Amino acid sequence: MLKNFFAKRIKIKDIPLAATDNIDLSNVPKHVAIIMDGNGRWAKQQGKIRTFGHSAGAQTLRSIVKIADVVGVKILSVYAFSTENWKRPVTEVNFIMELLSDYLTAELDELNEYNVKMRFMGDKDALPPAIQKKMEHAIKITADNTGLILNVAINYGGQDEILRAVRKIASKVQQGEIKPEAIDKKLFEDNLYSRQLPPPDLLIRTGGDLRVSNFMLWQIAYAEIWTCQTYWPAFTQENFLEAIASYQQRDRRYGGLNKK
Ligand code: IPE
Ligand code: IPE
Numbered sequence: 368m369l370k371n372f373f374a375k376r377i378k379i380k381d382i383p384l385a386a387t388d389n390i391d392l393s394n395v396p397k398h399v400a401i402i403m404d405g406n407g408r409w410a411k412q413q414g415k416i417r418t419f420g421h422s423a424g425a426q427t428l429r430s431i432v433k434i435a436d437v438v439g440v441k442i443l444s445v446y447a448f449s450t451e452n453w454k455r456p457v458t459e460v461n462f463i464m465e466l467l468s469d470y471l472t473a474e475l476d477e478l479n480e481y482n483v484k485m486r487f488m489g490d491k492d493a494l495p496p497a498i499q500k501k502m503e504h505a506i507k508i509t510a511d512n513t514g515l516i517l518n519v520a521i522n523y524g525g526q527d528e529i530l531r532a533v534r535k536i537a538s539k540v541q542q543g544e545i546k547p548e549a550i551d552k553k554l555f556e557d558n559l560y561s562r563q564l565p566p567p568d569l570l571i572r573t574g575g576d577l578r579v580s581n582f583m584l585w586q587i588a589y590a591e592i593w594t595c596q597t598y599w600p601a602f603t604q605e606n607f608l609e610a611i612a613s614y615q616q617r618d619r620r621y622g623g624l625n626k627k
């Protein structure tokens with residue numbers, strides 16, 4: 368593990384060496400979920416239009432995927448576009464769609480090189496066909512990769528995800544395929560977008576708001592939450608390591624009692 372860490376750290380030149388010293392590599396959260404918020408406010412602060420912030424945010428994601436991989440996070444779930452974000456002006460929505468599409472083209476080779484496996488969460492049917500194709504292509508190209516799982520939430524809503532699972536299960540019950548008594552946590556989770564992924568251990572929200580905004584509502588039941596004022600485009604690899612260091616100080620009791 369440690370050998371792997373140093374090998375990768377040498378390979379990636381922009382990793383802050385000192386910052387990683389505070390991380391206990393034997394207690395890294397397996398699954399980190401991020402609400403990447405604050406793009407618009409960051410742009411405004413720079414005297415630029417909101418879309419400038421979205422472009423800068425895509426660069427932040429690039430650097431955070433690397434540091435997550437280097438410290439040994441196994442799954443990184445990122446909130447890119449919510450089921451509620453359609454309420455925004457059509458120009459902004461279109462810009463974000465283009466950006467996602469460009470990201471999937473521009474980053475694919477590098478993600479593949481880093482052995483990253485791509486997954487997506489959300490209702491893809493409502494997305495532009497060109498993006499749907501790129502998502503399928505990214506899944507296919509990275510299918511055999513064994514490194515970090517990058518799980519991108521696009522047109523994703525936690526409530527929508529739960530409703531879809533309920534509908535799927537209800538129809539199986541109606542067709543006599545399963546009995547209502549058979550509906551348990553495992554069966555329910557098998558019908559979520561996140562099927563077969565363990566729940567997030569750490570939920571990060573940038574941009575200063577203290578809410579979950581419909582992200583992974585079922586899965587974050589026992590996630591440790593870490594927030595910061597920093598807007599997503601200004602979020603650094605050091606900030607990510609700060610979140611990991613904070614996670615490592617937590618006492619996760621899951622409703623039980625402290626072992627100490
Ligand atoms: C997050 O940044 C990105 C998306 C929701 C697509 P915002 O666009 O929400 O930026 P703020 O929160 O308005 O600053
Ligand atoms: C959450 O941010 C969605 C994403 C980061 C994609 P929002 O900006 O949409 O959330 P609210 O509106 O502040 O709750």
Ligand code: MG
Nearest residue numbers: 404405406574
């Ligand atoms: Mg926002």
